[in-house]
Amino acid sequence: MKLTTRPNIQDSKLDFYFHVITLHVLCLFQRALLSGAAQRRRPVVWSHIRTAQWWDEIVPSFSTEQWMQNFRLSEDTFNSLCHKMRPFMERQDTAFRLCVPLRKRLAIALWKLATGSEYRCIEHLFGVSKSVVCQCVQEFCGTAEKVLVPELVCVLDEDKFGELAVNFESRWGLPHCVGAIDSCHIPIIAPRDFQFDYLNSEGWHSIILQAVVDGKGQFWNVYAGQPGSMHDAKVLRLSPLWEQASQGTLFPDHTREIGGVSVGHYILGDSACPLQRWLLKPFHDTGRLTEEQHTFNNKLSHARVVVENAFRRLKGRWRCLSKRNHCDIRLVKSMVLTCCALHNLCETHGAVYEAAWDAPGAAAPEPTGGVLPDAEEAGNEVRDGLMRHLMNN
Numbered sequence: 001m002k003l004t005t006r007p008n009i010q011d012s013k014l015d016f017y018f019h020v021i022t023l024h025v026l027c028l029f030q031r032a033l034l035s036g037a038a039q040r041r042r043p044v045v046w047s048h049i050r051t052a053q054w055w056d057e058i059v060p061s062f063s064t065e066q067w068m069q070n071f072r073l074s075e076d077t078f079n080s081l082c083h084k085m086r087p088f089m090e091r092q093d094t095a096f097r098l099c100v101p102l103r104k105r106l107a108i109a110l111w112k113l114a115t116g117s118e119y120r121c122i123e124h125l126f127g128v129s130k131s132v133v134c135q136c137v138q139e140f141c142g143t144a145e146k147v148l149v150p151e152l153v154c155v156l157d158e159d160k161f162g163e164l165a166v167n168f169e170s171r172w173g174l175p176h177c178v179g180a181i182d183s184c185h186i187p188i189i190a191p192r193d194f195q196f197d198y199l200n201s202e203g204w205h206s207i208i209l210q211a212v213v214d215g216k217g218q219f220w221n222v223y224a225g226q227p228g229s230m231h232d233a234k235v236l237r238l239s240p241l242w243e244q245a246s247q248g249t250l251f252p253d254h255t256r257e258i259g260g261v262s263v264g265h266y267i268l269g270d271s272a273c274p275l276q277r278w279l280l281k282p283f284h285d286t287g288r289l290t291e292e293q294h295t296f297n298n299k300l301s302h303a304r305v306v307v308e309n310a311f312r313r314l315k316g317r318w319r320c321l322s323k324r325n326h327c328d329i330r331l332v333k334s335m336v337l338t339c340c341a342l343h344n345l346c347e348t349h350g351a352v353y354e355a356a357w358d359a360p361g362a363a364a365p366e367p368t369g370g371v372l373p374d375a376e377e378a379g380n381e382v383r384d385g386l387m388r389h390l391m392n393n
Contacts, residue, residue, distance in 0.1 A: 052127025055104060068352055071107065072114045072317045072342075077349050082106055088143045100132060108133055109140035113339055116320040137327075141334040148341040152348075153219050158252035161265055168215040172303035175389065176256045179212045179220060180268040180307040181241075181279070183232045184315075186224070187324040188332055200228035207329065209321075209336050210235050212267055217310040218347050222340045225333040232272040245278050259392075261385030268304055275379035280386065296387040314343045315359045322359035 059070075067075045082103055089106070091099035100108075108126055111117065112133070119133045126133070156164070156178075164178040185206035191198060198205040206228035212221040223239040236242050244250035251265040269281045282297040283289055289297070315322040318339040325332045346353075 050123075050127040050129075052104075055107065055126050059107070070114070071110045072351070073110065073346065074349065074351060077345065077351070078103075078106070078110075081345070084147065085140070085143060088147060089139055100128060100136070104128075105136045106140060108136040112137045113318045113320050113335060113342070116323040116325070118326075137335075138331060141331065141338045144338040144341055145334050148345070149222075149337050152341040152344040153222050153337075155250075156220055158254065161252055162254070164214045164220075165265060168303075171215045172299070172306075173390070173393070174268070174299065174303055174386070175258055176263055176265055177303070178251070178265045178267060179214050180304045181210065181212045181221075181236075181273070182270060182304070182307040182311065183208050183210045183235060184311045185209075185228055186321050186332065186336055188329060189324055189326050191329055194227070197227040197229050204228075204324075207332060207336070208232075208235050209340075210239055210241075211307070211310070211340065212241065213307045213310045215306060216347065217306050217313065218344045219310065219340045222337060224336040225329070232270075233274055236273060245276070251278060258382075259385030259388035261381055263382050263385060266382065268300055270304065275383065277379050277382050280379060280383050283383075292387050292391050295390055296383070299390055310343070312358060313347075313353050314339060316353065316357035317343065317346060319359060 062070070062075070064074060067073065067078070071078060073081070085106060086102055090102045091105075093099050104126065108122060108128070111122055111125070112119075119130045122133045123130045161178050165176050168177045168179070169175050185200055185202075186209055188198065188205050188207060190205045195205070198207065200206050207224060208226045208228060208230060210223045210226075210232070211219050213219055221241050223235070223241060226235045226238065241250065253264075255262045255264050257263075264278060266278045266280055269279050271281055271284065273279055273281045275281050280300070282300050283293040285297070320335055321339055325335070327335065
C-alpha cells in the first residue's frame with residue numbers, strides 16, 4: 001500500500017508571511033531613503049548667508065566728500081583706476097558661483113589700505129568671506145606693484161628733471177635741485193624669523209621706506225622692505241638709487257655753474273646721508289658754524305619739509321602704514337609701494353587732504369652710527385659752491 005505525504009499547510013503560511021513582512025520593510029527603507037535625500041541640507045559653504053547692504057545700497061548714494069572720506073579717492077578717480085586694473089583683475093562667473101565684481105574687489109582693497117582694518121571687519125562690511133578679502137588685497141597690491149608703480153613712481157627723463165629743477169628752485173630757492181630724500185618706518189608685527197633685525201631704535205618692529213620726492217611732494221623714487229634696525233645710510237647704499245647715481249645713470253649729463261662750481265642735478269639728504277656730488281647734506285653743527293654754513297643749513301632744513309609732509313600725507317591717507325600691520329612682510333612691502341603710487345595719483349588729481357587724517361605719530365627712530373669721513377669728501381666742493389650762491393642771492 002502506497003503512502004502519500006500531505007503538504008504542510010503551517011509551513012506555507014509562514015513563508016507567505018515572511019515574504020510579506022520583508023517586502024514591507026523594503027518599502028519602508030526605500031521611503032526613508034527618498035525622504036532623507038529630499039530633506040538633506042546643502043553644504044554650509046553654499047548656504048551661508050552674507051549681506052552686502054552697505055556696498056549695494058549705501059555706497060551708491062555717497063557724495064563726493066563721502067567717497068573721499070571712505071576710500072581716499074574721488075569716484076571719478078576710482079572709476080579710472082577700475083579701467084586701468086580691469087585687464088589684470090577682472091574675473092568671470094563660473095557654473096558653481098558668481099565672481100566678486102571688479103569695482104567691489106578694488107573697493108575692498110582700498111578700504112584695507114585706507115583704514116588698516118582687520119580682514120574680519122571688512123568681510124562683514126562687504127558681505128564676503130575673509131579669504132576673499134585677503135585675495136582682493138593681495139591681487140590688487142601685486143598688480144599695482146607691476147602696473148601702477150612703474151607708471152606713477154618712475155625713473156625720469158631729462159626734460160622731466162629740468163621741470164623738477166625749475167619747480168624746486170621757484171619754491172625753495174635751491175638751483176638745480178630735483179628732490180629731497182628721507183626714510184620712515186612702517187610698523188609690523190614681529191616676524192617669525194630674524195625678529196631682532198626688525199626691531200628699531202624705538203623698540204618696535206618695522207620695515208623702512210626710503211623715498212625721494214619732488215618740490216610738489218610727489219614720489220619719484222621709492223625703496224622699501226629693509227628691516228627697521230638698519231641705518232638709513234646702509235639702506236641708501238643697498239638701494240638701486242645709490243647704484244644708479246654712483247654709475248652716473250640716474251641723472252642726465254646736464255650741469256650748471258653755481259658758486260664757481262660746475263654742479264649737476266642733486267637731491268637733499270639729512271645728516272645720516274653720505275655727502276656726494278649728487279647728494280647734499282647739512283654741515284655738522286659742532287657749535288662753530290659760520291654764518292654762511294648756518295644759512296645753508298636753514299635753507300636745506302626748510303626745503304626738506306617737502307619730504308616730511310609727503311610722508312605725513314602718505315600715512316594719513318593710507319592708515320595701514322601707520323598701524324601695526326599683521327600681514328606677511330612681503331605683502332607689507334607691496335602695500336607700501338602701492339600706497340606710494342596711490343599717493344601720487346591723489347596728488348596729481350588734486351585730491352583733498354584733511355588735517356584730521358594725520359596719523360597720531362610715533363617719532364621716527366633716529367639713525368645710529370655715522371658716516372666714514374672719506375665718504376664725504378666727494379660733495380664738499382658742490383656744497384661749498386651752493387653755500388656761496390645762497391649768500392649772494
